[in-house]
Amino acid sequence: xxxxxxxxxxxxxxxxxxxxxxxxxxxxxxxxxxxxxxxxxxxxxxxxxxxxxxxxxxxxxxxxxxxxxxxxxxxxxxxxxxxxxxxxxxxxxxxxxxxxxxxxxxxxxxxxxxxxxxxxxxxxxxxxxxxxxxxxxxxxxxxxxxxxxxxxxxxxxxxxxxxxxxxxxxxxxxxxxxxxxxxxxxxxxxxxxxxxxxxxxxxxxxxxxxxxxxxxxxxxxxxxxxxxxxxxxxxxxxxxxxxxxxxxxxxxxxxxxxxxxxxxxxxxxxxxxxxxxxxxxxxxxxxxxxxxxxxxxxxxxxxxxxxxxxxxxxxxxxxxxxxxxxxxxxxxxxxxxxxxxxxxxxxxxxxxxxxxxxxxxxxxxxxxxxxxxxxxxxxxxxxxxxxxxxxxxxxxxxxxxxxxxxxxxxxxxxxxxxxxxxxxxxxxxxxxxxxxxxxxxxxxxxxxxxxxxxxxxxxxxxxxxxxxxxxxxxxxxxxxxxxxxxxxxxxxxxxxxxxxxxxxxxxxxxxxxxxxxxxxxxxxxxxxxxxxxxxxxxxxxxxxxxxxxxxxx
Numbered sequence: 001x002x003x004x005x006x007x008x009x010x011x012x013x014x015x016x017x018x019x020x021x022x023x024x025x026x027x028x029x030x031x032x033x034x035x036x037x038x039x040x041x042x043x044x045x046x047x048x049x050x051x052x053x054x055x056x057x058x059x060x061x062x063x064x065x066x067x068x069x070x071x072x073x074x075x076x077x078x079x080x081x082x083x084x085x086x087x088x089x090x091x092x093x094x095x096x097x098x099x100x101x102x103x104x105x106x107x108x109x110x111x112x113x114x115x116x117x118x119x120x121x122x123x124x125x126x127x128x129x130x131x132x133x134x135x136x137x138x139x140x141x142x143x144x145x146x147x148x149x150x151x152x153x154x155x156x157x158x159x160x161x162x163x164x165x166x167x168x169x170x171x172x173x174x175x176x177x178x179x180x181x182x183x184x185x186x187x188x189x190x191x192x193x194x195x196x197x198x199x200x201x202x203x204x205x206x207x208x209x210x211x212x213x214x215x216x217x218x219x220x221x222x223x224x225x226x227x228x229x230x231x232x233x234x235x236x237x238x239x240x241x242x243x244x245x246x247x248x249x250x251x252x253x254x255x256x257x258x259x260x261x262x263x264x265x266x267x268x269x270x271x272x273x274x275x276x277x278x279x280x281x282x283x284x285x286x287x288x289x290x291x292x293x294x295x296x297x298x299x300x301x302x303x304x305x306x307x308x309x310x311x312x313x314x315x316x317x318x319x320x321x322x323x324x325x326x327x328x329x330x331x332x333x334x335x336x337x338x339x340x341x342x343x344x345x346x347x348x349x350x351x352x353x354x355x356x357x358x359x360x361x362x363x364x365x366x367x368x369x370x371x372x373x374x375x376x377x378x379x380x381x382x383x384x385x386x387x388x389x390x391x392x393x394x395x396x397x398x399x400x401x402x403x404x405x406x407x408x409x410x411x412x413x414x415x416x417x418x419x420x421x422x423x424x425x426x427x428x429x430x431x432x433x434x435x436x437x438x439x440x441x442x443x444x445x446x447x448x449x450x451x452x453x454x455x456x457x458x459x460x461x462x463x464x465x466x467x468x469x470x471x472x473x474x475x476x477x478x479x480x481x482x483x484x485x486x487x488x489x490x491x492x493x494x495x496x497x498x499x500x501x502x503x504x505x506x507x508x509x510x511x512x513x514x515x516x517x518x519x520x521x522x523x524x525x526x527x528x529x530x531x532x533x534x535x536x537x538x539x540x541x542x543x544x545x546x547x548x549x550x551x552x553x
Contacts, residue, residue: 001238002339005231007270011301012339013228016266016294017257019250022324023293025472025497026406027262030249031324032495033061037246041068051075057083063248071245100260101229107261108268112218115210117186118177121193122207127279129205131170133549134280134308135161136288136299139175139189139208141436144182144454147192150199152206155456156289156316158374160545165203169549172283173206174276176295180436181454186210212275224267232258262294270298277306284309285552289316290347292325300342310552313344316375317474318499318535319357330362343367348548350374351536353499371544373536378458379481396427397465397523400479401450402457403434404470410438413470413489418447419512420519428519433460435473458482466522471498471508480506481535483528487518505529 005013014020024031044052052069054062054077062078069076095103137156146153152161152173164171175193183189193206200206232255239254240247256262273295286303290296290313303311319326332341347363349355350373358368373379401417404410421428430450434440442450453460457478461467467479471490477499479486487507488498500506507518537544 001235004235006339007224007227008301008305010305010339011297011342013231013266014339015297015341016270018253018262019257021292021294022327024322024324025494028253029494030060030252033058033064034246034249035495037061037064037068037249049074051077053077053079055079055081057081060248060252064245067245067248100255104225104259104261104264108218108221108264111268112213114179115177115186115208116213117190118193118208118210119213121190121211122197122205123211123279125197125202125205126172126207126211127281129170129172129202129281131172131205132282132284132309133164133169133171134283134286135171135173136286137173137175138289139177139183139193140180142182143456147182147196150195152196152200152204156375158377159540160374160542161204163542163546165200168203170202171204172280173204175206175208177208177210178437181434181439182436209269209272209276212272212279214275217271217275220271221264221267224271225264228258228263228267266294266298269295270302273299273302274305277302277308280306280308282308285549286311287314287348288312288344290314290344297342300344304342310346311344312369312548313347314371314374315347315349315354318351318477319354320472320474320497320499321357321501322495322497326357327361333362333364350376351534353535369544369548370537371548372539372542374542374545376478376481376536377538377540377542378456379478379536379538396429397519398429398431398463399519400460400464400467400484401430401432402467402469402473402475402479403432403438403440404473405435405437406470406472407438409470409472409489409491410435410440412491413468414440414445414448416489416509416512416515417468418445420516421448427523431460431464433457433475435475465526466519471496474499476500476506477535480529483530485522485525485529487515487522489515499535 002012002014007013018028022028022031052065052074054065056062057080066076066078137154141155143153143155154161177186177189179185183192189208193208196204196206236254240251243250286308288296288299300311328341333343346367346369348369348371349358350371355368355370359365401413404413417430430448431453432440432450433453440452442448442452457475461479461482461484464484466485466487467476469476469479469486469488471488476486476488480500480503485505486500487509488500490496490498490508490510492510496508498508507521509515509518
């Protein structure tokens with residue numbers, strides 16, 4: 001099937017599908033239902049059961065259990081309950097009822113309309129630059145003060161861009177633009193890129209991927225999509241048979257990957273990266289933020305086909321145990337020479353915790369580099385700052401709220417807080433730092449008195465008593481490594497995706513009552529956490545990163 005889905009010579013579309021991505025925490029939540037179903041069927045096999053009654057609104061899971069029961073001649077009964085649609089807009093509900101291809105075309109038209117202002121921004125400098133080092137990043141998580149000055153400073157990369165600039169390395173930067181509070185639309189993003197390019201004086205050239213838009217490119221995307229639609233129809237029945245009783249959980253992801261928004265998005269990224277890499281003079285080394293998303297597959301293929309040099313994937317935060325995007329069957333890492341899983345030449349791992357997870361998953365050890373954690377270099381300084389502050393007892397508990405990437409997780413966190421502040425004693429000071437891609441509006445939570453902050457996390461940690469996070473965000477690591485007590489909200493309906501899973505001194509809560517109890521424990525203890533093991537390799541002089549540059553010459 002992988003070979004039959006070849007969309008470019010040597011590139012199978014399979015590797016761009018939701019099924020291959022396995023993003024169980026955001027895009028494919030039914031994967032977690034499959035994991036729970038594995039556990040349930042093991043439980044059942046050890047018992048004599050002749051009837052199962054299933055109470056849920058989850059129709060896909062009901063269909064899967066029904067198929068499993070049918071094969072084993074177990075009576076199945078489904079008591080369907082109403083689905084909880086609170087927090088979901090009427091517009092989103094209505095759009096989800098449209099056919100997948102209609103949704104995809106609507107998304108493409110809207111996307112092009114919103115991003116057209118980025119077309120050609122910085123392209124002339126991009127083509128004329130003598131730089132031979134490429135970075136692929138997000139135009140996100142920028143430092144506001146530096147951005148306003150026309151300087152590029154991104155928390156994902158720490159001091160690395162500044163070092164390269166000072167040492168007169170000529171670099172190119174290719175960005176995914178995601179609207180956020182600092183750059184809410186394409187016009188402001190375009191203005192910011194132009195300002196950064198002017199102040200960089202040729203040492204750094206920044207463009208957005210959307211700069212490579214053209215009518216011809218959109219037509220190629222639609223042509224590719226037509227091929228994928230045909231593939232989707234051809235393999236639908238075969239996939240259902242292969243999945244067996246799990247088919248109802250996975251077939252929807254297959255349809256989205258062939259007919260829906262993910263399909264058109266994947267093909268748009270593929271064509272944009274192909275055009276960008278073809279217009280790019282030969283690069284000796286490239287770095288990209290690695291999360292194993294489909295766009296990375298497209299980029300790796302385009303990079304290799306254009307004949308560029310060494311490519312290094314950079315996981316920028318942590319690898320969570322249940323984040324399945326980072327884990328493939330070890331056989332996928334073996335090179336057969338045709339339609340293989342696209343992989344970078346090397347992957348740069350930033351700490352012992354990440355190293356352990358990659359090694360356990362069977363990732364080729366010869367392709368692993370140890371590097372400093374660019375995003376967490378502040379840990380050494382912020383930790384010393386925090387230790388120098390005496391454990392003063394605030395009359396009120398100062399809570400640093402670190403928002404999540406997913407709006408539903410952030411909303412749940414804030415609702416829990418609203419209920420807690422109504423309970424005696426009312427003794428909380430709330431400082432809120434939203435995720436750059438998920439703003440928090442105080443008006444949405446009238447029961448909370450809060451201060452919204454946009455400063456870097458490490459500066460906010462200096463004078464807080466506890467960090468309050470979701471169980472998904474890697475921002476919890478900033479607090480934990482700085483010795484700040486952490487309280488994380490986890491949804492009992494999902495797997496624990498926290499990077500601090502099984503770490504001592506971290507409070508996982510699932511109800512407002514548990515949150516109140518955890519905050520009271522922190523207040524009574526009034527101590528910093530003692531970290532026994534280091535998550536990251538930290539050295540502000542970044543010698544390992546410098547070594548990569550030297551070795552790539």
